[in-house]
Amino acid sequence: MSPQRVTRVQLLLLMLFLMTLQFYLRPRLGSARVSPDFLLIGLMLFAMRSGAGAGAMAGFLVGLIEDSLTPARFGASALAHTLVGYFAAWGRAVFFADNMLVNAAFVAVGLWFRDLVVLVTSGTEHRQLFTELTLYSPLQALTTAGFALLVLVTFRAWFSIRLDA
Amino acid sequence: MSSISDRRYTRRDTVLFIMCLGLSILSLFSPVSWSYSVADTLRRTVLAPLVWLQTRAEEGRTSRVRFRTVTAQRDSAAYLAQFLPALRAENERLRQLLKLSHRLNIGYVPAEVLHQPHATDGRTLLLSVGSRQGVGPFNPVVAPEGLIGMVLTTTPQSSVAMTWAHPEFRVSAYTVGGNALGVVAPSTENGGEGALELRGVPFRDSIPLGTLVLSSGLGGVFPKGIPIGSVVGTIREEAGWERVYRLRPAANPGSAPHVLVLVGSRATDLVSAFPSDSLLEAMRQDSLARIERADSLAQAAKALRAARRDSLARTSPMLGGSPTSAARAVKDSTP
Numbered sequence: 001m002s003p004q005r006v007t008r009v010q011l012l013l014l015m016l017f018l019m020t021l022q023f024y025l026r027p028r029l030g031s032a033r034v035s036p037d038f039l040l041i042g043l044m045l046f047a048m049r050s051g052a053g054a055g056a057m058a059g060f061l062v063g064l065i066e067d068s069l070t071p072a073r074f075g076a077s078a079l080a081h082t083l084v085g086y087f088a089a090w091g092r093a094v095f096f097a098d099n100m101l102v103n104a105a106f107v108a109v110g111l112w113f114r115d116l117v118v119l120v121t122s123g124t125e126h127r128q129l130f131t132e133l134t135l136y137s138p139l140q141a142l143t144t145a146g147f148a149l150l151v152l153v154t155f156r157a158w159f160s161i162r163l164d165a
Numbered sequence: 166m167s168s169i170s171d172r173r174y175t176r177r178d179t180v181l182f183i184m185c186l187g188l189s190i191l192s193l194f195s196p197v198s199w200s201y202s203v204a205d206t207l208r209r210t211v212l213a214p215l216v217w218l219q220t221r222a223e224e225g226r227t228s229r230v231r232f233r234t235v236t237a238q239r240d241s242a243a244y245l246a247q248f249l250p251a252l253r254a255e256n257e258r259l260r261q262l263l264k265l266s267h268r269l270n271i272g273y274v275p276a277e278v279l280h281q282p283h284a285t286d287g288r289t290l291l292l293s294v295g296s297r298q299g300v301g302p303f304n305p306v307v308a309p310e311g312l313i314g315m316v317l318t319t320t321p322q323s324s325v326a327m328t329w330a331h332p333e334f335r336v337s338a339y340t341v342g343g344n345a346l347g348v349v350a351p352s353t354e355n356g357g358e359g360a361l362e363l364r365g366v367p368f369r370d371s372i373p374l375g376t377l378v379l380s381s382g383l384g385g386v387f388p389k390g391i392p393i394g395s396v397v398g399t400i401r402e403e404a405g406w407e408r409v410y411r412l413r414p415a416a417n418p419g420s421a422p423h424v425l426v427l428v429g430s431r432a433t434d435l436v437s438a439f440p441s442d443s444l445l446e447a448m449r450q451d452s453l454a455r456i457e458r459a460d461s462l463a464q465a466a467k468a469l470r471a472a473r474r475d476s477l478a479r480t481s482p483m484l485g486g487s488p489t490s491a492a493r494a495v496k497d498s499t500p
Contacts, residue, residue, distance in 0.1 A: 052182060075190070075192030
């Protein structure tokens, strides 16, 4: 088994771990609105190490999961995550973001952008949109970016590959 | 210049992206019934483990919250239980006050004592009733145990009462047996804080320990019969003409949470409204004394009868006596 394959397996395990955190730990955390979005962390970390198409596909799947669990406006989350996955992969190619802090910043921006797309496509009222985008989304972006940084520091070696190579 | 493989790779990415984008938009604008059925299907199949996981997490969180709630309730119960004796005591005190109010044959206004965190709180008390409730200066203030003091000043909503602990407090008093009259004032002796003294008792009038001292009604401020305290000792004897007794106060103004302000006529006798232990003891002793007196009379009569029998025996010739001695014996035994 090649080292690269081992790393891919490890990365898959890490994604499963993040998914478990999303559905088992996140409900136990305080406010669901500002607690870290582990699925988005997984999506961003995957997309930033893969091609734009794979990123978009992963985003679509993650969005479909979220749409199925919160079907208030089915498809909004799929659209948002597709865009986020695609642009994460594209942005990484543009910015050569190997710096962990830049990675974490990508996660924060991705979360805020995801919220923007979901809220707009869901037809949110202007005042609520403003409140969400200026208060809750930045807070959640901060917590999510913080946890993403923690994951990157902890599993630094596992993220040293490019999955599209 | 990019290679063919790079271009194919980019084209594949673009195709994937457009496909995902199209599916997203399609689902976004699909009929609601379709959306719900797709979501339901996904939740029942692929996402079932994740939903189960989240359900367990929610249950765990709820259990934790429930545990916290139960713990908080237990802590609250424990906290309240700490105050249970105090609540019981206050309840008992209110019952006593209620009983007293039923026994009182005089107008009264119930009041709460608003204790202040001052060292001199026991000397004057702030009461929660004022002139609007009919309270005026010099109205007596009583507790179920006995006299607290009298009202000094009033405002429409509150009033200030001078208690027996105030240095200027005086009340005319008498003992339950009625054998001594005097004036009760706060004790000025060393260590006399919280004690009273009964002054002006004539030297010839000795008061036993434990005797209850009541207000006499003289002076026109306090009605007759309010317990003031009980005798616990002698403080001094002045020049052989007066004794000063130390009294243990009947009521403690420093800890009284509720009182009654008497607003009716001061000429009323309130002895029956305060049936204290000492008063009962005095009544019991009175009855014992009466029984004792009755016993002594019976014994005297018995002795008399016995003496008569003896004298008759001595004077009877049949029993060996003489008429002269019999006549003398009858004369001696006749009271």
